[in-house]
Amino acid sequence: MVLRINPNHQALWRNPFEMQLGTGTNPVRLGKLSNAQERFIAALYKGIADQQLPLITAQLGLSSKETSQVLKAVDGLLLEDQPVKNSKIKLDEDFVVGAFAEIIRASLLHSADGEKVLIGRASRSIHISDLDRAGLSVALGLAAVGVGHLISHDELKVDKANLGPTGYPTQLLGQPRVDALRTLLAASPNKTMVSTGKKLIENKRQKIDCAVLISQQVIEPSRYATWMNRDIPHIAVTFDSERVWVSPMIIPGQSACLFCLEKMRTQQDENWPVLATQLLASNKRFDDAASQLFAAGIVIQKILARMDKIAGFELAQENLIGFSLELKTGLVIEHTWPRHEACACQLIS
Numbered sequence: 138m139v140l141r142i143n144p145n146h147q148a149l150w151r152n153p154f155e156m157q158l159g160t161g162t163n164p165v166r167l168g169k170l171s172n173a174q175e176r177f178i179a180a181l182y183k184g185i186a187d188q189q190l191p192l193i194t195a196q197l198g199l200s201s202k203e204t205s206q207v208l209k210a211v212d213g214l215l216l217e218d219q220p221v222k223n224s225k226i227k228l229d230e231d232f233v234v235g236a237f238a239e240i241i242r243a244s245l246l247h248s249a250d251g252e253k254v255l256i257g258r259a260s261r262s263i264h265i266s267d268l269d270r271a272g273l274s275v276a277l278g279l280a281a282v283g284v285g286h287l288i289s290h291d292e293l294k295v296d297k298a299n300l301g302p303t304g305y306p307t308q309l310l311g312q313p314r315v316d317a318l319r320t321l322l323a324a325s326p327n328k329t330m331v332s333t334g335k336k337l338i339e340n341k342r343q344k345i346d347c348a349v350l351i352s353q354q355v356i357e358p359s360r361y362a363t364w365m366n367r368d369i370p371h372i373a374v375t376f377d378s379e380r381v382w383v384s385p386m387i388i389p390g391q392s393a394c395l396f397c398l399e400k401m402r403t404q405q406d407e408n409w410p411v412l413a414t415q416l417l418a419s420n421k422r423f424d425d426a427a428s429q430l431f432a433a434g435i436v437i438q439k440i441l442a443r444m445d446k447i448a449g450f451e452l453a454q455e456n457l458i459g460f461s462l463e464l465k466t467g468l469v470i471e472h473t474w475p476r477h478e479a480c481a482c483q484l485i486s
Contacts, residue, residue: 257448
């Protein structure tokens with residue numbers, strides 16, 4: 138085992154006599170350090186094998202008490218030993234350069250080697266229902282953070298409504314959206330694969346780790362029933378006239394589902410099913426750029442928390458809360474809902 142302070146926790150001097158390790162809400166402040174302790178901290182940034190610790194501290198002239206004081210103070214900053222098991226995946230050098238911020242973020246989130254976290258993501262498969270502008274933003278973001286396989290049953294072609302700075306370039310007009318996404322990713326240094334859902338054999342479909350559902354105003358229940366029946370976690374995005382709404386990560390058998398939400402809405406307004414049916418038939422779109430990019434960021438964060446957990450890199454607490462952005466006020470609102478007593482999802486707990 139190697140004792141190493143995460144190098145992404147920056148070493149700063151608050152004044153000539155006090156050092157600060159890391160920024161944010163919980164930095165470590167160290168005052169009245171001896172020269173030997175300062176050198177010890179510098180060595181910890183490079184890494185010290187635990188069996189070599191007594192020898193190195195003796196060479197530095199540190200007492201057992203002084204050594205313990207430093208190790209106790211920096212304990213929360215040390216990298217955890219979490220190797221990726223049996224992985225033959227290696228990150229492309231050009232991809233690593235472009236993903237430098239992703240690697241740093243992954244390292245700070247999980248107190249681990251950031252590249253190992255991204256290697257864990259490379260074996261994950263995510264299904265995206267629609268590759269419109271919103272779906273494209275999610276897809277490109279997932280590729281940027283190292284997800285290895287994107288899947289979609291989208292069979293539409295790129296039309297003029299899909300073009301623009303937050304959409305597809307004009308050169309891809311008329312191409313199938315799956316092929317257009319594949320073309321965009323091929324032009325950048327990453328190895329993310331893009332597959333058409335209908336061409337996947339059944340055992341590959343069963344290996345989907347998470348699904349993203351994108352809709353305007355209302356989601357057709359049959360769309361999320363598919364993922365509930367397959368016991369696959371999924372997250373929903375809905376754009377409407379006032380807000381963009383992102384669900385919590387729905388984990389079949391563990392959390393309230395989207396059927397629970399619909400039953401709750403019907404209890405609150407008995408005419409909701411009638412309204413929802415009409416909204417499903419509407420061709421209005423509300424995925425403006427602000428809504429689109431907000432939703433993509435939330436979706437990517439939630440998927441990564443789930444995927445990294447599967448790979449063995451767990452957050453202290455997985456966020457199972459949904460969010461909406463109110464476009465008029467700019468307020469971001471948290472939302473959850475309980476399981477509905479009449480929902481069949483309780484049967485698979």
